Amino acid sequence: MSNAKSLEELEQKQDFIRRHIGPSPAQVSDMLSALEVSSVQELIDQTVPASIRLEQPLTVGESRTEVETLSYLKSVASKNKVFKSYIGQGYHPTNVPHVILRNVLENPGWYTAYTPYQPEIAQGRLESLLNFQTMTLDLTGLDLASASLLDESTAAAEAMGLAKRVSKAKKANAFFIADDVHTQTIDVVTTRAEQFGFEIIVGKAEDAVNHDIFGALFQYPTTSGEVVDITDLIAGVQSKKAIACVAADIMSLLLLKAPGKLGADVVLGSAQRFGVPMGYGGPHAAFFATRDAYKRSLPGRIIGVSKDRLGNDALRMAMQTREQHIRRDKANSNICTAQVLLANMAAFYAVYHGPQGLKTIAQRIHRFADILATGLKAKGIALKHSTWFDTLTVVSDSKDDVTARAIAKGVNFATNHEGEYSISVSETTTRADITELFDIILGEGHGLSVDAIAADVEANGSESIPASLVRDDEVLTHPNFNSYHSETDMLRYIKRLESKDLSLNHSMISLGSCTMKLNATAEMIPITWPEFANLHPFCPLDQAEGYQIMIGELHDWLVNITGYDAVSLQPNSGAQGEYAGLIAIRKYHESRGDAHRNVCLIPSSAHGTNPASAQMASMKIVVVNCDKNGNVDMVDLKAKAEEVSENLSCIMITYPSTHGVYEETIREICDIIHEHGGQVYMDGANMNAQVGVTSPGFIGSDVSHLNLHKTFCIPHGGGGPGVGPIGVKSHLAPFMPNHSVINVPGTNIGNGAVSAAPYGSAAILPISWAYITMMGSEGLKQATEMAIVNANYLTHELSKHFPILYRGRNNRVAHECIVDLRPLKEQSGITEMDVAKRLQDYGFHSPTMSFPVAGTLMIEPTESESKGEIDRFIEAMVSIKGEIEKVISGEWSIENNPLVFAPHTQGDVLGNEWDRAYDRFYAAFPVPAVAKNKFWPTVTRIDDVYGDRNLVCSCPAVETYRD
Numbered sequence: 007m008s009n010a011k012s013l014e015e016l017e018q019k020q021d022f023i024r025r026h027i028g029p030s031p032a033q034v035s036d037m038l039s040a041l042e043v044s045s046v047q048e049l050i051d052q053t054v055p056a057s058i059r060l061e062q063p064l065t066v067g068e069s070r071t072e073v074e075t076l077s078y079l080k081s082v083a084s085k086n087k088v089f090k091s092y093i094g095q096g097y098h099p100t101n102v103p104h105v106i107l108r109n110v111l112e113n114p115g116w117y118t119a120y121t122p123y124q125p126e127i128a129q130g131r132l133e134s135l136l137n138f139q140t141m142t143l144d145l146t147g148l149d150l151a152s153a154s155l156l157d158e159s160t161a162a163a164e165a166m167g168l169a170k171r172v173s174k175a176k177k178a179n180a181f182f183i184a185d186d187v188h189t190q191t192i193d194v195v196t197t198r199a200e201q202f203g204f205e206i207i208v209g210k211a212e213d214a215v216n217h218d219i220f221g222a223l224f225q226y227p228t229t230s231g232e233v234v235d236i237t238d239l240i241a242g243v244q245s246k247k248a249i250a251c252v253a254a255d256i257m258s259l260l261l262l263k264a265p266g267k268l269g270a271d272v273v274l275g276s277a278q279r280f281g282v283p284m285g286y287g288g289p290h291a292a293f294f295a296t297r298d299a300y301k302r303s304l305p306g307r308i309i310g311v312s313k314d315r316l317g318n319d320a321l322r323m324a325m326q327t328r329e330q331h332i333r334r335d336k337a338n339s340n341i342c343t344a345q346v347l348l349a350n351m352a353a354f355y356a357v358y359h360g361p362q363g364l365k366t367i368a369q370r371i372h373r374f375a376d377i378l379a380t381g382l383k384a385k386g387i388a389l390k391h392s393t394w395f396d397t398l399t400v401v402s403d404s405k406d407d408v409t410a411r412a413i414a415k416g417v418n419f420a421t422n423h424e425g426e427y428s429i430s431v432s433e434t435t436t437r438a439d440i441t442e443l444f445d446i447i448l449g450e451g452h453g454l455s456v457d458a459i460a461a462d463v464e465a466n467g468s469e470s471i472p473a474s475l476v477r478d479d480e481v482l483t484h485p486n487f488n489s490y491h492s493e494t495d496m497l498r499y500i501k502r503l504e505s506k507d508l509s510l511n512h513s514m515i516s517l518g519s520c521t522m523k524l525n526a527t528a529e530m531i532p533i534t535w536p537e538f539a540n541l542h543p544f545c546p547l548d549q550a551e552g553y554q555i556m557i558g559e560l561h562d563w564l565v566n567i568t569g570y571d572a573v574s575l576q577p578n579s580g581a582q583g584e585y586a587g588l589i590a591i592r593k594y595h596e597s598r599g600d601a602h603r604n605v606c607l608i609p610s611s612a613h614g615t616n617p618a619s620a621q622m623a624s625m626k627i628v629v630v631n632c633d634k635n636g637n638v639d640m641v642d643l644k645a646k647a648e649e650v651s652e653n654l655s656c657i658m659i660t661y662p663s664t665h666g667v668y669e670e671t672i673r674e675i676c677d678i679i680h681e682h683g684g685q686v687y688m689d690g691a692n693m694n695a696q697v698g699v700t701s702p703g704f705i706g707s708d709v710s711h712l713n714l715h716k717t718f719c720i721p722h723g724g725g726g727p728g729v730g731p732i733g734v735k736s737h738l739a740p741f742m743p744n745h746s747v748i749n750v751p752g753t754n755i756g757n758g759a760v761s762a763a764p765y766g767s768a769a770i771l772p773i774s775w776a777y778i779t780m781m782g783s784e785g786l787k788q789a790t791e792m793a794i795v796n797a798n799y800l801t802h803e804l805s806k807h808f809p810i811l812y813r814g815r816n817n818r819v820a821h822e823c824i825v826d827l828r829p830l831k832e833q834s835g836i837t838e839m840d841v842a843k844r845l846q847d848y849g850f851h852s853p854t855m856s857f858p859v860a861g862t863l864m865i866e867p868t869e870s871e872s873k874g875e876i877d878r879f880i881e882a883m884v885s886i887k888g889e890i891e892k893v894i895s896g897e898w899s900i901e902n903n904p905l906v907f908a909p910h911t912q913g914d915v916l917g918n919e920w921d922r923a924y925d926r927f928y929a930a931f932p933v934p935a936v937a938k939n940k941f942w943p944t945v946t947r948i949d950d951v952y953g954d955r956n957l958v959c960s961c962p963a964v965e966t967y968r969d
């Protein structure tokens with residue numbers, strides 16, 4: 007081999023790996039010297055117990071260059087056939103405004119942000135989410151909205167959960183679903199009900215009132231398109247003290263009376279058609295609104311208005327005590343990651359078009375439906391309903407012929423209901439499309455003129471929306487929806503909000519347990535290719551061949567990486583994966599006549615989603631203690647397993663443990679559980695310390711979820727989207743989620759769905775696919791090793807200044823470490839919160855605060871951060887320690903120091919009054935490195951309590967901006 011050739015090969019092999027991995031070889035060797043080891047291998051040998059080390063390397067292939075990867079993926083994507091979709095059923099083609107496409111969806115300033123737990127440096131996306139909530143409230147006619155749920159069907163399942171919590175029909179155990187609700191929603195809600203032990207009754211909407219129920223769900227308009235006045239149905243349900251829930255089409259609400267005004271208690275739906283591509287099923291944001299009286303029962307995150315230290319309006323997440331990270335198994339839901347990026351896109355769509363623009367779009371869609379109906383009726387085609395918004399259903403003997411003609415023309419109708427087909431028109435429909443639809447349905451030579459029918463419809467008006475349901479109130483009157491309709495104004499609004507938020511394109515976000523690593527551009531590019539973006543999840547499988555190939559490859563690689571036998575990609579968050587995994591365990595026990603096994607052991611250090619998910623699977627939770635080193639207390643584990651042996655369902659255990667070390671006893675734990683007939687659920691959200699080095703399957707567990715939005719590079723999106731696939735051993739494989747519209751091969755036909763779409767958030771799977779392709783077996787292992795090197799280097803340096811809580815063998819940590827701030831707090835009165843806020847002044851997002859141990863910071867640098875960035879972070883932490891020491895020594899009082907006043911805004915520092923014990927320059931530029939890259943928080947510290955006492959969850963009236 008010539009020298010030139012091998013150089014080329016080396017370069018090729020390293021093309022992406024060296025871009026993904028932050029530290030240069032020289033930096034790696036510096037870090038290794040600091041750690042007093044001579045090689046990466048030596049560090050790994052010290053850190054990872056030999057008993058769990060993989061003997062075989064991964065077999066996901068050689069790393070490929072960015073160029074090669076994208077060109078291959080393009081060839082795969084081009085096997086998808088992008089037909090015109092009239093399928094509807096909750097998914098519609100939409101025109102993504104280009105200014106939003108490029109400046110939000112394709113912009114790392116938006117997609118790499120973290121969940122807004124540090125609100126002072128997240129006011130931009132918080133404002134956008136408040137827009138989303140305000141939009142939801144206006145369109146649904148209700149009092150209180152959340153900042154996005156995972157999809158329409160899971161939102162409906164959450165509505166059922168809320169109904170059970172708040173209904174006064176305490177004895178009722180049944181939930182009614184009208185039979186004209188979307189099929190996938192009936193499926194997902196039924197799965198959930200089965201887990202909760204509720205009965206589901208599916209029947210004609212008018213029958214709801216005849217049952218003993220705690221709640222009912224209607225679709226508005228129905229899945230076959232009918233627009234029904236549901237006022238009486240709602241009243242009927244409420245007369246039984248049950249809760250009336252309505253799944254609504256967001257676009258139709260511009261023209262139809264708000265369900266809240268018709269009396270609904272809960273209104274939910276998908277915001278997809280507000281400018282978010284269909285993406286073969288997701289990700290999209292679901293909206294959810296209810297009455298003020300039920301606010302404590304609302305699932306998911308809510309953004310609320312509060313005040314900052316200076317009395318300015320400031321936004322932050324409200325009423326967090328309802329949520330899993332605080333209430334654990336008593337939480338309203340297990341939702342953690344939601345759909346923030348997509349909620350933001352939908353909100354911006356509403357901001358950009360404004361109320362008038364949206365109404366025009368909705369009217370245009372409706373007029374096309376009218377034109378189509380008028381033409382079909384003129385030709386004697388019978389329509390199932392006499393009312394509609396955008397969807398017509400034809401009852402037809404010639405369904406197969408029509409469908410075949412449609413397919414031949416590259417057009418899809420909804421055909422999954424017996425003896426009928428449906429056509430949903432959308433924002434993208436044109437007059438030429440309507441002509442084409444006539445050609446398909448009537449055959450050519452029908453002689454209809456769309457222009458003539460349009461004129462006719464215009465002249466005669468239309469009664470396809472019942473007069474009682476025509477919307478007559480104003481919506482979206484807030485200035486945010488009426489100010490940015492030119493592209494220049496919109497561009498600047500998006501930028502203005504973006505600038506308020508600290509994202510990965512500014513500095514490292516070292517969130518322990520969240521793995522905020524590089525989201526490479528080459529990984530992101532494919533998600534907006536039309537071949538991936540514009541497929542309907544229920545299109546015929548032969549049109550989705552490209553998706554099937556990509557999903558198949560990803561599936562096989564994840565099987566290899568996890569050491570399991572099968573993977574389901576349906577769950578659209580980690581918590582949903584937990585839920586799906588627990589269902590599989592439950593069904594497995596049932597299949598063996600062990601339905602009584604319902605106890606789930608959970609170590610006290612577990613992530614909040616674990617107990618919340620176990621509760622959703624109706625398991626009885628028994629908490630296992632941890633010892634003083636944070637490890638599972640083996641004596642307690644054995645005792646508890648013994649005690650519940652007969653009824654043991656499973657254990658949920660995180661590995662490496664929640665506090666970031668490889669527990670040596672993991673294999674023993676698996677054995678103990680198995681001996682008692684239980685299953686091992688290993689929470690694999692943080693695979694970053696496992697990939698290529700060990701694997702859950704190899705260690706001996708039975709099922710895990712992985713968070714593709716952590717280890718596998720899907721960006722965090724400011725709090726979602728995510729993908730939480732589960733891997734299982736073969737005995738659990740038959741019990742993984744299926745789907746009632748599209749059969750998922752390899753699982754039992756009768757298994758219910760956990761997400762609305764068969765492959766969940768399919769549109770973002772190319773990100774993880776590309777990551778694995780470009781890293782290859784070798785690169786993936788290197789990434790894990792470098793994550794361990796970076797974490798140990800950081801730990802080593804910080805340990806000179808702070809106590810490190812918990813370490814594993816040889817005093818090493820895995821991929822993250824916990825810095826204990828409690829001793830300093832005791833001496834100084836400075837809290838972990840003060841430290842987190844002061845880090846903002848230094849240009850950093852705080853690490854994970856007070857999880858899994860109160861009073862600590864959990865830091866995870868990931869492999870993507872260079873030593874330079876890690877050193878800057880260490881410098882900030884050490885400087886902050888110096889500040890705390892000045893408080894301890896009395897140089898600064900506890901009331902007057904830069905920590906308690908942190909973060910400092912420009913207004914604060916430049917204000918006319920300054921009575922601080924430290925100078926202005928020091929407040930904002932405490933170390934020289936900050937001056938080169940200053941990030942200004944836009945509000946001072948936020949008062950959480952004020953906001954929860956004075957709950958405001960929609961955009962504040964303009965007057966409040968004036969003072």
Ligand SMILES: *Cc1c(COP(=O)(O)O)cnc(C)c1O
Pocket residue numbers: 341342343519520579580581582613615616660689691692713728730
């Ligand atoms: C992030 C995380 C989860 C939850 O994942 P989501 O996608 O946010 O639902 C569960 N367990 C652990 C250990 C995690 O770090």
